[in-house]
Amino acid sequence: MANAPGESAVLFDQPGPKSRRIIRIVNWSAAIVFAIALVLVLLRLYNPPDGENQLSWELWKPALDGEAWSDFYLPGLWMTLRATILAVIGSVVFGLAFGIGRLLPNVVIRSIAGVIVEFCRAVPVLMFMIFFWRFFAFLGVEGEAYWAVVVSLVLYNGSVVAELVRSGVGNLPNGQREASLALGLTHTQSLMEIEVPQAVFAMLPAAVTQLVVVLKDTALGSIIMYTDLLQESRRLGSMYFNILQTLAVAAVVYFVFCWLLSRLAEWLPKRMQQRTAAAVEHETVAPIAIMDPSNVNQIAVAHEMKQRPYGGAPRRYHVHHRGSNASIREWRRTRYMQGYDETHPESQRDFQKEKEAWPFFKDNGKDKPRNGDSGSTHNQ
Amino acid sequence: MDGFVQLFSDYNIPAAFLVNIELTLWSALFSTVLGVILVMMRISPITSLHKVAGIYVEFFKNMPLTIIMVFMVLGAYAQLKLSFSDTFATNFFWLAVTGLSLYTAAFVCESLRSGINTVPLGQAEAARALGLNFWQAATQIILPQAVRGSVAPLGNTFIALLKNSTVAAAASVATETSSLMSEMIEYHADLIVPIFLIFAFGYVILIIPIGMLTTYLSNRLAVRR
Numbered sequence: 001m002a003n004a005p006g007e008s009a010v011l012f013d014q015p016g017p018k019s020r021r022i023i024r025i026v027n028w029s030a031a032i033v034f035a036i037a038l039v040l041v042l043l044r045l046y047n048p049p050d051g052e053n054q055l056s057w058e059l060w061k062p063a064l065d066g067e068a069w070s071d072f073y074l075p076g077l078w079m080t081l082r083a084t085i086l087a088v089i090g091s092v093v094f095g096l097a098f099g100i101g102r103l104l105p106n107v108v109i110r111s112i113a114g115v116i117v118e119f120c121r122a123v124p125v126l127m128f129m130i131f132f133w134r135f136f137a138f139l140g141v142e143g144e145a146y147w148a149v150v151v152s153l154v155l156y157n158g159s160v161v162a163e164l165v166r167s168g169v170g171n172l173p174n175g176q177r178e179a180s181l182a183l184g185l186t187h188t189q190s191l192m193e194i195e196v197p198q199a200v201f202a203m204l205p206a207a208v209t210q211l212v213v214v215l216k217d218t219a220l221g222s223i224i225m226y227t228d229l230l231q232e233s234r235r236l237g238s239m240y241f242n243i244l245q246t247l248a249v250a251a252v253v254y255f256v257f258c259w260l261l262s263r264l265a266e267w268l269p270k271r272m273q274q275r276t277a278a279a280v281e282h283e284t285v286a287p288i289a290i291m292d293p294s295n296v297n298q299i300a301v302a303h304e305m306k307q308r309p310y311g312g313a314p315r316r317y318h319v320h321h322r323g324s325n326a327s328i329r330e331w332r333r334t335r336y337m338q339g340y341d342e343t344h345p346e347s348q349r350d351f352q353k354e355k356e357a358w359p360f361f362k363d364n365g366k367d368k369p370r371n372g373d374s375g376s377t378h379n380q
Numbered sequence: 381m382d383g384f385v386q387l388f389s390d391y392n393i394p395a396a397f398l399v400n401i402e403l404t405l406w407s408a409l410f411s412t413v414l415g416v417i418l419v420m421m422r423i424s425p426i427t428s429l430h431k432v433a434g435i436y437v438e439f440f441k442n443m444p445l446t447i448i449m450v451f452m453v454l455g456a457y458a459q460l461k462l463s464f465s466d467t468f469a470t471n472f473f474w475l476a477v478t479g480l481s482l483y484t485a486a487f488v489c490e491s492l493r494s495g496i497n498t499v500p501l502g503q504a505e506a507a508r509a510l511g512l513n514f515w516q517a518a519t520q521i522i523l524p525q526a527v528r529g530s531v532a533p534l535g536n537t538f539i540a541l542l543k544n545s546t547v548a549a550a551a552s553v554a555t556e557t558s559s560l561m562s563e564m565i566e567y568h569a570d571l572i573v574p575i576f577l578i579f580a581f582g583y584v585i586l587i588i589p590i591g592m593l594t595t596y597l598s599n600r601l602a603v604r605r
Binding site for chain 2: 011012013015023026027028030031034044045048049054118119122123124125126127130131134135138212215216217218219220222223230234237243244247250251254255258259262294295298299301302303304305
C-alpha cells in the first residue's frame with residue numbers, strides 16, 4: 001500500500017481487525033507461493049533437462065571477471081552511452097525545431113513539420129535503423145551502424161520531443177500569450193520568447209522519461225551489428241558458451257542505468273513547477289502515435305477535489321487542457337465556447353441549477369412549471 | 381517504376397505485415413491477461429502481492445525489449461531448452477510472442493492503473509455511504525469507470541506493441557517486416573528508398589486508424605463529470 005495510496009484509497013476501506021487477519025494470512029501464503037516458484041526456477045537452472053548446471057561458477061566466472069568487464073562490457077557500454085548521448089542531443093534539437101515549426105503561424109511550415117513528425121512517430125525505430133544502416137553503407141559512410149543508430153533514434157525521439165514542446169505550449173494559461181500580444185509582440189515573438197521557454201520546463205520530466213526510451217532503444221543496434229553492450233555480451237557468451245550469464249550481466253547494467261534515469265524523471269516535476277506557468281506533467285505519457293490519446297485530463301479532473309480542501313460544489317467546467325492532442329488552437333477556443341473564464345472564478349457557478357434550487361429566483365411566468373412543482377401558487 | 385512493381389510480385393509484402401499483425405494480436409491477448417492479473421496484484425492491500433507486481437513492472441519497464449527477445453532465443457530456447465514446437469519457424473514465433481507479452485504486460489498494468497486514477501475518491505466514498513460492500517463497489521462503481529479511463533493509455537500501449545513486433549527479428553522470426561525489408565534491400569540495393577517507403581507507409585497506414593479509433597473511443601467512453 002505504501003507506493004499506491006491513491007488507488008488503495010479509492011478501492012479499499014481501512015481494514016478492520018477481521019480483514020487485517022485475512023490480509024495477513026493471504027500475505028504469507030502468497031509470499032510462500034512466490035518463494036516456491038523462485039526455488040523451482042533455481043532448481044530448473046541448476047538441473048536443466050539436458051544441459052549443464054547454469055548456476056555453476058565455471059559459467060559465471062568468465063561472465064563476471066575483470067577481463068569480461070575490460071574487454072567486453074565496458075567497451076560495449078561506452079558504445080551504448082555514446083550513441084545515447086548523441087541521440088539525446090540530436091533529438092532535443094530536432095524536437096525543438098519541429099515542435100516550434102508545428103506552432104508557427106505560417107501554414108506551409110506548419111504542415112511540413114506536422115507531416116514529418118507524424119511520419120517519424122508512426123514508423124518503427126528498427127525499420128529506420130535497418131534502412132539507414134544499408135543506406136549509409138551504400139554511401140560509404142564510416143561507422144555506418146553507429147550513425148544509423150543515432151539518426152534513427154534522433155528521428156523517432158525527436159518527433160516525440162516535438163510533440164512534447166507542442167503540448168507544453170498548449171498547456172500554458174491563455175494569459176501568457178494574451179499578455180505578450182497586448183505588449184505588442186508578434187505571434188512568433190510571443191511563441192519564441194514567452195511560450196516556448198516555459199514549455200521547455202514543463203516538458204522536461206517527460207523528456208527525461210524519453211531518455212530511458214532512447215537508452216533502451218540503443219539495444220536495437222545489436223540487430224544491425226552495432227557493437228553495443230548487448231552485442232558485446234552476446235560475443236562474450238558465444239566464446240564461453242555462457243550466453244545466459246552474460247545476458248544477465250548486461251540486463252543488470254541496462255536496468256541500473258534506466259532505473260536511475262526513471263528516478264530522475266520522478267524527482268524533476270517538483271523542481272520544474274517553479275519555472276513555468278503551465279502544469280508540469282507528473283505522470284508522463286509519451287506521445288507515441290498520432291492524436292496521442294491520453295487520459296491526463298481525466299486524471300486531473302479526478303484529483304480536483306484535492307484543490308478544494310473543504311469540499312464544496314463540484315466544478316462545472318473542468319479546465320484541464322493537457323496532453324498533446326491534435327489541435328491546440330481549438331483548445332484555446334473551447335475555453336471561450338464553454339463559457340468559462342479563468343480570470344473570473346464566479347463563472348463556475350451554474351445559475352440554471354441555482355434557479356431550480358431556489359424557486360424565489362425564478363423569473364415570473366417565463367419559466368414553465370416543472371413536473372415536480374405542481375403549480376401556480378407562487379407564480380401569481 | 382518497373383522495378384517497383386516487380387518488388388510486389390517478387391516478395392509477398394502483405395504476408396510479412398500479416399505476421400506482424402499476428403504477433404501483435406497474440407501478444408495483445410496474453411499481455412492483457414497478464415496485465416490484468418498484475419494490476420489486481422498491484423492494487424491489492426496484500427503487501428507481498430503488490431511488491432511482486434511492482435518489481436515485475438519496474439523490471440520490464442527498465443529493460444530493453446531487444447535483450448528480452450535475445451534471451452528468449454539464446455537463453456530460454458538454446459540454453460534452457462524451452463520450446464513450443466519442433467518446427468523452427470513456429471517455435472521462434474511463439475518465443476517472440478512470449479517475449480512481447482511479458483514486456484507489454486508491464487505497460488498494460490500501468491495503463492490500467494492510470495485508469496483507476498481517473499476515478500475520483502468521492503465515487504468510492506459515495507458507494508460505501510450507500511452501503512455497498514467491497515465487491516459491489518468495485519464491480520459496479522469503480523472498475524466500470526476505471527476501464528473507460530484506461531482506453532487511451534491502452535490504445536497507446538497496443539500501438540507501441542505493433543511497432544515493437546518488428547523486434548521479433550531479434551528472436552529469429554524471419555518472415556516479419558523488418559527481416560523481409562532487410563532481405564529485399566540486400567538484393568535490390570538500387571531500390572533502397574522505395575523499399576523503405578513501402579514498409580514505412582505500411583506502418584503509417586496501420587497505425588493512424590488505430591490512433592484515431594483510440595482517441596474517438598476514449599472521448600466517447602469518457603465519464604463526463
